[in-house]
Amino acid sequence: MPKTQRGGERSLLLANCRYRKLGMRKPCCDKEDTNKGAWSKQEDQKLIDYIQTHGEGCWRSLPKAAGLHRCGKSCRLRWINYLKPDIKRGNFAQDEEDLIIKLHALLGNRWSLIAGRLPGRTDNEVKNYWNSHIRRKLIKMGIDPDNHKLFHLHHQCFPLLHRPRTDVDKDDDALPVSSAAATSADSFKEKPNSSNNLNLDLTIAFPSGTPNPNSAESSHNNNTAKDMDQSQSAPTLPLFN
DNA sequence: AACAAGTTCAACCGCATAACA
DNA sequence: GTGTTATGCGGTTGAACTTGT
Incomplete structure (x- = not known):
């Protein structure tokens, strides 16, 4: 089982908890409907499909355009570190x-x-x-x-x-x-x-x-x-x- | 078999700064 | 010149996994 599919909801809860505990400022994209934690296969596919059609860039607007409940930063990281086709694993x-x-x-x-x-x-x-x-x-x-x-x-x-x-x-x-x-x-x-x-x-x-x-x-x-x-x-x- | 300790790695964060208004 | 936004970077976290006892 890929690690990317582990415990997404739990890490979301823990992350939110951390802000409160440490008095950290919430990230700009920390909205109610924004997913955090591990990416699902469906999310990956949406991101791949979108970038294959429209190319990289405009990360801020990408999530909405691609139908993803993620912040642009998260999409960029997922693409660059995991989904990009030329990545050697x-x-x-x-x-x-x-x-x-x-x-x-x-x-x-x-x-x-x-x-x-x-x-x-x-x-x-x-x-x-x-x-x-x-x-x-x-x-x-x-x-x-x-x-x-x-x-x-x-x-x-x-x-x-x-x-x-x-x-x-x-x-x-x-x-x-x-x-x-x-x-x-x-x-x-x-x-x-x-x-x-x-x-x-x-x-x-x-x-x-x-x-x-x-x-x-x-x-x-x-x-x-x-x-x-x-x-x-x-x-x-x-x-x- | 059960638990503890150690390791791995995806994903997150804040910060710096370029780009733009 | 100043303020705001977007992007990229390095540091850190923590769930899942592995190894040791």
């Missing part, structure tokens, strides 16, 4: 994982930029994968996932992380810290690209078809433009420095 390949680590070292938590380098992957998926898999793996290897440095290089800041290794730490992919550096460094070396779709060139460049933000006609995609402005030249990865 399933496990991440090793080269995808390596690329995420490299890009994270370079860009930090800018998940949309990182996802932009992984065809078929969404920012949400990359973020979740980072938090649930890669982050933990790096910690096990003795690498601080936040700055990609070995823990022992700044152990004063993280004394609790430098406890003696115990049986709990022993795991298939757990490595002694001393060898972890070499192993991870090896894994970051450029290796033959097993996935032809992956763009492992880390030079920051504008996606094909995207106008140069410095040019007069570009007024769109300002975040990207801002990010690009900050990295004019192709940076090298500051791993383990």
